[in-house]
Amino acid sequence: MSVTIRDVAKASGVHISTVSRTFSAPHLVNPNTRSRVLACAEQLGYRPNRAARALITGRTYNIGLIVADIANPFFPPLIKAAESQARKHDHHIFVADTNEDPALEEEVVRALAKQVDGVLLCSPRMSNALIEQLSREVPLVVVNRQITGIPAVAMDVAGGARRAVEHLIALGHRRIALVAGPRGSWTSREIRRSASATARAGSAELTIIGPNPPTEVGGLTVAEDVLRAGATAVFAYNDLMAIGLIEGLLAAGARVPQDVSVVGIDDIMLSRLTRPKLTTVATPTAAAGRAAVDMLLAHGDDRRTTAHVHLQTELVIRDSTGPGPGPHSPADPGDVIAPGGVAS
Amino acid sequence: MSVTIRDVAKASGVHISTVSRTFSAPHLVNPNTRSRVLACAEQLGYRPNRAARALITGRTYNIGLIVADIANPFFPPLIKAAESQARKHDHHIFVADTNEDPALEEEVVRALAKQVDGVLLCSPRMSNALIEQLSREVPLVVVNRQITGIPAVAMDVAGGARRAVEHLIALGHRRIALVAGPRGSWTSREIRRSASATARAGSAELTIIGPNPPTEVGGLTVAEDVLRAGATAVFAYNDLMAIGLIEGLLAAGARVPQDVSVVGIDDIMLSRLTRPKLTTVATPTAAAGRAAVDMLLAHGDDRRTTAHVHLQTELVIRDSTGPGPGPHSPADPGDVIAPGGVAS
DNA sequence: GACATGTGTGCAACCGCTTGCATTAATGTC
DNA sequence: GACATTAATGCAAGCGGTTGCACACATGTC
Numbered sequence: 204m205s206v207t208i209r210d211v212a213k214a215s216g217v218h219i220s221t222v223s224r225t226f227s228a229p230h231l232v233n234p235n236t237r238s239r240v241l242a243c244a245e246q247l248g249y250r251p252n253r254a255a256r257a258l259i260t261g262r263t264y265n266i267g268l269i270v271a272d273i274a275n276p277f278f279p280p281l282i283k284a285a286e287s288q289a290r291k292h293d294h295h296i297f298v299a300d301t302n303e304d305p306a307l308e309e310e311v312v313r314a315l316a317k318q319v320d321g322v323l324l325c326s327p328r329m330s331n332a333l334i335e336q337l338s339r340e341v342p343l344v345v346v347n348r349q350i351t352g353i354p355a356v357a358m359d360v361a362g363g364a365r366r367a368v369e370h371l372i373a374l375g376h377r378r379i380a381l382v383a384g385p386r387g388s389w390t391s392r393e394i395r396r397s398a399s400a401t402a403r404a405g406s407a408e409l410t411i412i413g414p415n416p417p418t419e420v421g422g423l424t425v426a427e428d429v430l431r432a433g434a435t436a437v438f439a440y441n442d443l444m445a446i447g448l449i450e451g452l453l454a455a456g457a458r459v460p461q462d463v464s465v466v467g468i469d470d471i472m473l474s475r476l477t478r479p480k481l482t483t484v485a486t487p488t489a490a491a492g493r494a495a496v497d498m499l500l501a502h503g504d505d506r507r508t509t510a511h512v513h514l515q516t517e518l519v520i521r522d523s524t525g526p527g528p529g530p531h532s533p534a535d536p537g538d539v540i541a542p543g544g545v546a547s
Numbered sequence: 548m549s550v551t552i553r554d555v556a557k558a559s560g561v562h563i564s565t566v567s568r569t570f571s572a573p574h575l576v577n578p579n580t581r582s583r584v585l586a587c588a589e590q591l592g593y594r595p596n597r598a599a600r601a602l603i604t605g606r607t608y609n610i611g612l613i614v615a616d617i618a619n620p621f622f623p624p625l626i627k628a629a630e631s632q633a634r635k636h637d638h639h640i641f642v643a644d645t646n647e648d649p650a651l652e653e654e655v656v657r658a659l660a661k662q663v664d665g666v667l668l669c670s671p672r673m674s675n676a677l678i679e680q681l682s683r684e685v686p687l688v689v690v691n692r693q694i695t696g697i698p699a700v701a702m703d704v705a706g707g708a709r710r711a712v713e714h715l716i717a718l719g720h721r722r723i724a725l726v727a728g729p730r731g732s733w734t735s736r737e738i739r740r741s742a743s744a745t746a747r748a749g750s751a752e753l754t755i756i757g758p759n760p761p762t763e764v765g766g767l768t769v770a771e772d773v774l775r776a777g778a779t780a781v782f783a784y785n786d787l788m789a790i791g792l793i794e795g796l797l798a799a800g801a802r803v804p805q806d807v808s809v810v811g812i813d814d815i816m817l818s819r820l821t822r823p824k825l826t827t828v829a830t831p832t833a834a835a836g837r838a839a840v841d842m843l844l845a846h847g848d849d850r851r852t853t854a855h856v857h858l859q860t861e862l863v864i865r866d867s868t869g870p871g872p873g874p875h876s877p878a879d880p881g882d883v884i885a886p887g888g889v890a891s
Numbered sequence: 892g893a894c895a896t897g898t899g900t901g902c903a904a905c906c907g908c909t910t911g912c913a914t915t916a917a918t919g920t921c
Numbered sequence: 922g923a924c925a926t927t928a929a930t931g932c933a934a935g936c937g938g939t940t941g942c943a944c945a946c947a948t949g950t951c
Contacts, residue, residue, distance in 0.1 A: 205661070205907095207906090207907055207908085208907065208908060209907080209908095217930075217931090218930065218931050218932080219907090219908080219909095219931095220908095220909080220910080220930075220931065220932075220933095221929085221930060221931080222908095223907095223908060223909060223910085224909090224910090224929095224930090227908090227909070227910095228909095228910090231928085231929075231930090232929070232930080233928080233929055233930085236929080236930085250657065250658075250660070250661055251907085251908075252602075252661050252906090252907050252908070253661065253662055254598035254599075254601050254602055254607065254661070254662060254906095254907085254908095255598075255602055255906075255907035255908045255909090255936090256907080256908055256909075257598050257908095257936090258596075258598055258599055258602065258906095258907080258908075258909090258935095258936045258937065258938090259907095259908060259909045259910080259935075259936045260908090260909070260936090261936090263598070265641075272627075273623045273626050273627040273630070274623045274624055274627050274816070276620065276623075276816075278623075279617045279618045279620075279622075279623055280618055282617050282642065282644075283616075283617040283618050283644050286617070286642060286643060286644050287644065287646075290643075295641050295643070295658070295659065295662070296641065296642055296643075297609075297639050297640065297641055297642075298626065298630060298640060298641075298642040299630060299634075299639070299640075300626075300627050300630050300631065302631075313594065314594075314639070315639065316594070317549065317594055317596050317597065317598070318597055318598065318639070419816070419820075446820055450820070472618070472620075472763070472817075473816075473817055473820060476763070476790055476794070476817060476820075476821050477820050477821060477822070478821065478822030549937095551936090551937055551938080552937065552938060553937080553938095561900075561901090562900065562901050562902080563901095563937090563938080563939095564900075564901065564902080564903095564938095564939075564940080565899085565900060565901080566938095567937095567938065567939060567940085568899095568900090568939090568940090571938095571939070571940095572939095572940090575898090575899075575900095576899070576900085577898080577899055577900085580899080580900085595937085595938075596936090596937050596938065597938095598936095598937080598938090599906090599936075599937035599938040599939090600937080600938055600939075601906090601938095602905090602906040602907065602908090602936095602937080602938075602939090603905075603906045603937095603938065603939045603940080604906090604938090604939070605906090
């Protein structure tokens with residue numbers, strides 16, 4: 204049915220091992236023979252069977268890419284960049300979506316382990332211990348997370364969060380809400396830590412609302428909590444939530460940014476298209492995808508390359524942030540109500 | 548290194564063929580033996596090597612999914628649904644992005660052919676002839692295209708286009724522009740055909756602008772052409788272009804929908820979030836992803852299942868369309884200028 | 892008790908390819 | 922011209938599984 208190495212061998216009058224070497228070790232075969240074999244292969248439409256090759260060499264030329272939610276606009280640019288970079292190195296990408304479910308994450312890694320040269324774990328929700336264990340079964344590169352001993356591509360979300368909160372403080376906001384992301388997210392912890400420290404340093408009050416699902420709906424549903432907390436500015440775990448939040452705020456009659464300023468993080472395509480346009484922290488998503496693939500492929504040679512790539516983020520000021528109530532805001536700690544669903 | 552069928556055989560005191568049958572033909576092995584083997588396998592953490600299995604059975608349990616542009620928000624829901632549906636049947640998905648390039652499309656299909664049980668070709672830009680040829684090399688299901696002899700999942704874009712244009716006509720618009728999609732797109736041809744027929748039936752004038760790249764920028768850049776054509780309403784090839792177009796129109800000083808009404812197609816998530824919210828034709832993207840996977844897997848048994856699945860579309864009226872200039876519009880065919888980039 | 896029947900397991904070939912080793916021919920060295 | 926060296930190719934084992942066939946044994950039938 205399908206044309207194999209034997210067909211090519213027969214057609215070009217050499218042994219199959221010569222054909223094999225023509226493709227995997229060309230320098231070992233006589234140039235004349237080589238070109239004859241290549242001609243036959245071309246003519247027959249021969250393509251090496253990677254599965255068969257992988258069986259012996261252990262290299263599959265496949266990469267697993269695991270994301271929490273393909274439909275979250277944060278991921279597509281990353282996937283696209285990774286796929287393109289992988290193809291440059293003749294690798295293919297398995298994409299799996301875990302629906303934000305840590306258990307599914309583990310299962311998918313295990314299911315993919317034997318069929319890939321390595322797995323890119325994007326924004327994993329698993330525990331560090333589990334990730335370390337899995338990394339013994341298959342080469343792993345984590346994106347948006349830092350674990351000692353595991354190669355990682357991290358974006359400087361802490362720096363981004365700092366700049367975002369500083370921006371709000373500079374605008375005169377003193378009562379800021381942080382709409383947190385999902386439990387188990389490293390990014391969420393980083394943001395929380397950095398935003399808290401920055402608020403403290405700027406003598407602003409930070410109310411943490413969450414955890415929440417990292418979706419538009421997640422943002423929409425906390426709009427009331429934000430208003431009840433009396434915040435004049437909000438920093439959200441990601442753009443999708445920020446956009447949902449703005450929807451919710453507008454629906455509740457609050458104006459953005461006149462009454463409430465909103466900052467997101469990610470700079471997804473959407474952020475330039477909503478009204479008001481979203482002020483946000485741009486994360487280099489595509490660069491992260493490329494870097495992760497590069498690390499994984501480099502990784503192969505020397506297993507202890509636990510380098511960590513750090514990518515810079517950048518504050519993009521658009522229209523969803525504006526001046527706060529000013530330095531003389533009648534902020535009375537007494538009327539800060541702790542609404543349902545608010546944690547610290 | 549990795550635990551194989553032989554390790555399990557040794558541990559449970561049976562021949563490897565018995566272990567093999569325990570997994571691939573359980574009814575052939577004695578229940579006692581079976582449970583013993585399963586226990587050993589579980590304890591050793593054995594996972595069958597799919598590549599090795601594929602070598603003999605010819606079934607890889609992999610599916611290729613080829614899209615024109617992952618970053619186009621139309622695709623992620625489709626990919627997500629397909630991946631999820633595939634996983635239900637214990638299949639994995641290779642995702643490839645072709646950057647809207649037909650040549651790359653062909654190359655990717657060929658590269659994937661041997662490693663998958665079939666390929667889902669989403670919105671292919673290739674010629675029918677080429678698709679037919681490829682379908683002889685690997686089982687194919689096309690999405691958003693119809694080719695006799697090839698299983699397909701098609702959305703009723705023609706019906707959608709009709710309803711969109713009828714909606715504009717009902718609002719009183721008589722000079723309508725169609726912002727066309729990329730060359731080679733079946734959807735683009737369907738839309739053009741259906742929109743033309745509907746306009747003619749409704750005594751409206753339809754100016755076709757394009758072809759254009761199916762992106763936000765593609766829409767943005769034709770805003771001037773639309774205004775120059777004197778159209779009071781526009782139907783765009785997809786939501787992304789419609790949204791870009793609205794940006795462009797607003798930037799040029801035109802109000803939407805007061806001066807120009809805009810309808811898109813796809814109902815991507817974005818469409819609910821922009822201002823004004825986009826009137827559009829909703830296409831059942833996730834359903835298409837699921838259906839395509841199902842067809843491909845069913846396909847396996849009986850190669851001549853060239854069924855075509857047809858999915859309904861639906862007009863979603865939001866805020867980007869409004870009343871036209873009315874029946875007494877001073878439309879003078881004489882001042883219809885054919886701007887640069889306008890085709891018919 | 893002889894025989895057909897069925898059940899569970901082992902044996903070995905094979906899927907398409909890679910690779911260490913043996914073999915042969917060509918080349919260089921003194 | 923004998924010998925070591927190098928280059929090019931063939932041979933065959935094996936990667937981790939599957940599967941047709943043979944075999945041993947237990948049962949049922951007359």
